[in-house]
Amino acid sequence: MQTINAERLIARIHELGDIGRDPQAQLTRLAASDNDKAGRDRLVAWLHAAGLEVAVDRIGNIFGIWRDERNAGEAPLMLGSHIDTVINAGVYDGCYGVLAALEVIETLKERGVEPVRPVVAAAFTNEEGVRYAPDMLGSLTYVGGLTVEAALATVGTDGSVLGEELERIGYAGTAEPGFAKPHAYLELHIEQGPVLEREGFTIGAVENLQGISWQRVTIDGVANHAGTTPMAMRCDAGLAAARVGLFLREHIARSNAPSVATVGTMRYEPDAINVIPSRAVFTVDLRDPDEARLSALEAVLSELLVRIGTEEGVQISFERLARFQPVDFDQGIVEAIETSTKRRGFKTRRMTSGAGHDAQMIARIAPSAMIFVPSRDGISHNPREHTEPDDLVAGANVLLDVVEGVIGRG
Amino acid sequence: MQTINAERLIARIHELGDIGRDPQAQLTRLAASDNDKAGRDRLVAWLHAAGLEVAVDRIGNIFGIWRDERNAGEAPLMLGSHIDTVINAGVYDGCYGVLAALEVIETLKERGVEPVRPVVAAAFTNEEGVRYAPDMLGSLTYVGGLTVEAALATVGTDGSVLGEELERIGYAGTAEPGFAKPHAYLELHIEQGPVLEREGFTIGAVENLQGISWQRVTIDGVANHAGTTPMAMRCDAGLAAARVGLFLREHIARSNAPSVATVGTMRYEPDAINVIPSRAVFTVDLRDPDEARLSALEAVLSELLVRIGTEEGVQISFERLARFQPVDFDQGIVEAIETSTKRRGFKTRRMTSGAGHDAQMIARIAPSAMIFVPSRDGISHNPREHTEPDDLVAGANVLLDVVEGVIGRG
Numbered sequence: 119m120q121t122i123n124a125e126r127l128i129a130r131i132h133e134l135g136d137i138g139r140d141p142q143a144q145l146t147r148l149a150a151s152d153n154d155k156a157g158r159d160r161l162v163a164w165l166h167a168a169g170l171e172v173a174v175d176r177i178g179n180i181f182g183i184w185r186d187e188r189n190a191g192e193a194p195l196m197l198g199s200h201i202d203t204v205i206n207a208g209v210y211d212g213c214y215g216v217l218a219a220l221e222v223i224e225t226l227k228e229r230g231v232e233p234v235r236p237v238v239a240a241a242f243t244n245e246e247g248v249r250y251a252p253d254m255l256g257s258l259t260y261v262g263g264l265t266v267e268a269a270l271a272t273v274g275t276d277g278s279v280l281g282e283e284l285e286r287i288g289y290a291g292t293a294e295p296g297f298a299k300p301h302a303y304l305e306l307h308i309e310q311g312p313v314l315e316r317e318g319f320t321i322g323a324v325e326n327l328q329g330i331s332w333q334r335v336t337i338d339g340v341a342n343h344a345g346t347t348p349m350a351m352r353c354d355a356g357l358a359a360a361r362v363g364l365f366l367r368e369h370i371a372r373s374n375a376p377s378v379a380t381v382g383t384m385r386y387e388p389d390a391i392n393v394i395p396s397r398a399v400f401t402v403d404l405r406d407p408d409e410a411r412l413s414a415l416e417a418v419l420s421e422l423l424v425r426i427g428t429e430e431g432v433q434i435s436f437e438r439l440a441r442f443q444p445v446d447f448d449q450g451i452v453e454a455i456e457t458s459t460k461r462r463g464f465k466t467r468r469m470t471s472g473a474g475h476d477a478q479m480i481a482r483i484a485p486s487a488m489i490f491v492p493s494r495d496g497i498s499h500n501p502r503e504h505t506e507p508d509d510l511v512a513g514a515n516v517l518l519d520v521v522e523g524v525i526g527r528g
Numbered sequence: 529m530q531t532i533n534a535e536r537l538i539a540r541i542h543e544l545g546d547i548g549r550d551p552q553a554q555l556t557r558l559a560a561s562d563n564d565k566a567g568r569d570r571l572v573a574w575l576h577a578a579g580l581e582v583a584v585d586r587i588g589n590i591f592g593i594w595r596d597e598r599n600a601g602e603a604p605l606m607l608g609s610h611i612d613t614v615i616n617a618g619v620y621d622g623c624y625g626v627l628a629a630l631e632v633i634e635t636l637k638e639r640g641v642e643p644v645r646p647v648v649a650a651a652f653t654n655e656e657g658v659r660y661a662p663d664m665l666g667s668l669t670y671v672g673g674l675t676v677e678a679a680l681a682t683v684g685t686d687g688s689v690l691g692e693e694l695e696r697i698g699y700a701g702t703a704e705p706g707f708a709k710p711h712a713y714l715e716l717h718i719e720q721g722p723v724l725e726r727e728g729f730t731i732g733a734v735e736n737l738q739g740i741s742w743q744r745v746t747i748d749g750v751a752n753h754a755g756t757t758p759m760a761m762r763c764d765a766g767l768a769a770a771r772v773g774l775f776l777r778e779h780i781a782r783s784n785a786p787s788v789a790t791v792g793t794m795r796y797e798p799d800a801i802n803v804i805p806s807r808a809v810f811t812v813d814l815r816d817p818d819e820a821r822l823s824a825l826e827a828v829l830s831e832l833l834v835r836i837g838t839e840e841g842v843q844i845s846f847e848r849l850a851r852f853q854p855v856d857f858d859q860g861i862v863e864a865i866e867t868s869t870k871r872r873g874f875k876t877r878r879m880t881s882g883a884g885h886d887a888q889m890i891a892r893i894a895p896s897a898m899i900f901v902p903s904r905d906g907i908s909h910n911p912r913e914h915t916e917p918d919d920l921v922a923g924a925n926v927l928l929d930v931v932e933g934v935i936g937r938g
Contacts, residue, residue, distance in 0.1 A: 309756060310753050310756045311757050311758075312752070312756075312758075313756075313758065313761070328755055330755070332801055332802075341910075342722070342906050343720050343721055343882060343906070343908060343909070344788065344790035344792055344813045344815070345721075345738055345740070345788065345815050345881075345882030345884075346719060346720045346721025346722075346723075346881070346883050346906065346908075347788070347882070347906055348721075348722075348723065348786070348788065349777060349781065349787075349788055349789070350781075351906070354773075354790075356773060356791055356794060357773050357774060357791070359770075360769075360770035360771075360773055360774050360791075361770075361774065363764075363766060363770055364770050364771065364774070371760075376758070378754065378755065378757070378758065378759055379759070380802070380803075380804055381770075381805075382766070382796070382799070382800050382802060382803050382805060383799045383800065384766060384795075384796045384805075384808075385794075386792070386793060386794045389792070389793045389794070390792050390793065391742055391790075391792045391793055391811045391849070392742075392790070392792060392813055393790075393909075394790055394792065395791075395792060401801045403754045403755075403802055405754070439801070471755075471756070472753060472754075472755030472756035473753055473756050474755075495750075496752050496753070496756065496757055496761070497752070498753060498756075499753070
């Protein structure tokens with residue numbers, strides 16, 4: 119069995135991870151920022167050094183293309199992820215997938231493999247969505263889900279305009295997004311969740327990606343004095359809100375579904391010790407890999423809110439903040455991942471991606487799948503984000519196997 | 529039956545209520561502020577006009593004293609409340625009690641009554657506690673619960689020093705707090721709760737005042753990705769916090785006690801839609817008129833927090849922010865209130881004060897009680913605070929009767 123160059127891969131992850139640190143050593147490479155430019159420059163230098171053709175499209179997506187005259191007419195196999203980060207990030211999220219893609223290509227090149235189709239290492243713009251909304255903007259634009267003009271006109275949280283920033287840092291490319299329709303797309307990524315580690319698996323063969331429903335709920339009760347208002351005469355918006363998250367947790371436990379529900383934000387008004395909350399504003403994040411189940415869960419939430427409104431004597435309104443349908447990945451690629459892990463002796467399980475990834479966008483135009491490796495304590499978007507080097511290497515070797523299978527399949 | 533001068537009382541309530549309004553017509557007379565000075569000046573002018581002797585003590589408490597050579601050696605009957613307000617206040621809280629005290633004295637004077645003991649109308653400094661902590665600072669100092677030096681050194685939320693502010697506005701008096709130990713103390717006040725209105729009573733004979741226990745609870749869970757962390761692998765500080773208020777409500781309903789429990793403040797960290805809360809910080813306000821029951825309720829909370837900590841896999845700590853024992857008022861005065869209301873045909877009930885009042889401080893040194901009148905919708909600390917004029921007059925007439933009884937009893 120071939121293997122990638124483990125030392126080179128891990129050295130590059132840490133070298134890229136050292137770019138964009140502030141004086142407190144916090145890592146932040148927001149999309150199209152000066153730090154992002156520094157990271158992009160380093161990546162492009164590596165792509166060039168590996169002998170790849172580099173293309174940048176109009177939304178700043180970077181492609182390292184390995185092709186020759188013989189296979190240039192074939193649809194490429196695309197491998198990728200992103201190198202922009204959140205604020206105070208870890209070094210693996212996204213970067214691992216991009217650098218492993220480069221590593222796999224270099225390994226194959228060094229071994230003299232002659233692929234039947236081009237292989238491309240891609241780094242998509244603004245996956246994190248911290249500076250510009252929506253997240254996964256680069257891959258969304260690449261598949262035509264957002265026009266290039268609209269994407270370039272996006273105004274960031276800092277008032278900047280994405281198109282102007284891409285010009286400024288030298289990554290407003292000329293290729294038209296979508297210029298190469300992939301034969302297939304593969305993304306290697308850290309899990310960003312605790313499942314693989316807790317259950318003792320090395321590799322997750324990601325067969326689908328959760329649908330997401332975000333709602334903001336506002337409950338209006340009556341502010342009254344905490345001392346003078348008997349319990350039975352209250353319309354307590356805070357207690358009404360408290361019921362929502364607890365009910366959803368019980369409902370999901372009873373249903374035995376893989377759904378998740380999170381009340382991540384909460385605000386009381388007037389937020390005073392001795393005043394019954396007149397208002398509670400909170401968000402509900404619902405996810406499920408099955409569209410029918412996700413819709414049913416949304417209906418359960420709606421019914422719950424009506425019931426709580428009646429029982430608690432409060433007014434409840436809610437607005438949808440975001441809604442994405444679940445994505446099913448390509449079964450053939452998922453099986454290829456499993457075949458590799460069996461051959462290499464890695465414990466593997468099929469799983470659902472709970473987070474959003476560029477793969478869900480590319481899946482609109484090409485058969486796609488993802489490979490996950492364990493995240494220590496399930497932590498990501500945090501400097502404590504960690505994956506054991508052995509697991510990083512294992513994931514890259516599985517990627518190598520699947521790539522070999524695809525470029526050999528013709 | 530004698531009656532007070534209803535028009536004069538109500539006109540004064542509204543005249544005082546017009547002092548301290550900002551350009552948006554919001555009423556705010558924080559203790560020892562310029563607006564408070566203006567209110568005090570008006571009150572003192574009325575006290576003088578009524579022929580009363582005016583004394584101001586070192587902590588700024590104002591006393592309008594009606595006495596003569598014959599009764600000057602007797603302990604005075606003290607009637608009072610406060611004229612400082614919260615931010616964006618109503619016009620009744622406190623002011624009603626002070627102005628009704630003045631009104632009762634004027635009525636008795638005009639009728640040629642010769643009391644066997646002095647009668648004093650008192651306005652205590654900083655009852656609301658918005659600018660300086662603790663609340664009821666003036667009456668607390670008056671009864672020796674706080675030294676004058678400590679009280680004067682109190683630093684306000686705006687960085688001001690109470691003693692300096694009292695000097696500045698001309699209300700750093702010379703009388704020693706506690707200079708006159710009352711024979712008895714009576715405070716007429718709006719209920720600030722919904723009970724009298726909802727149950728159709730005109731007068732509340734307040735026989736006790738709830739004990740108060742304030743705690744701040746901090747729950748530490750684990751922040752994880754809302755999409756990638758299965759429900760069973762979470763340590764959700766927000767859900768753990770949600771259980772507390774709901775449990776206390778159920779517990780109190782089962783116990784059939786008059787206890788109240790309020791979770792009035794709540795803060796999540798990191799407070800992001802797609803992150804499981806790592807921390808929830810909230811307050812619990814527990815009140816009960818019975819000390820044993822209040823202590824038992826605190827124990828129930830402690831046990832609950834331990835249990836939630838275990839069941840939810842979270843760390844829980846809490847700190848006590850405030851603790852006041854319940855206060856029992858004087859049964860003789862409460863009965864005198866009931867005798868008056870029966871004679872006048874007012875529907876009355878005995879009740880507990882859920883809010884703190886100066887009466888709870890004066891009760892440490894003299895037999896005390898309170899008279900409540902209805903608050904529309906239970907609202908106070910708000911411009912919508914309202915009591916019907918008939919109820920205001922009814923309360924003042926009951927106060928008049930009780931005063932007559934006390935000063936006639938000798």
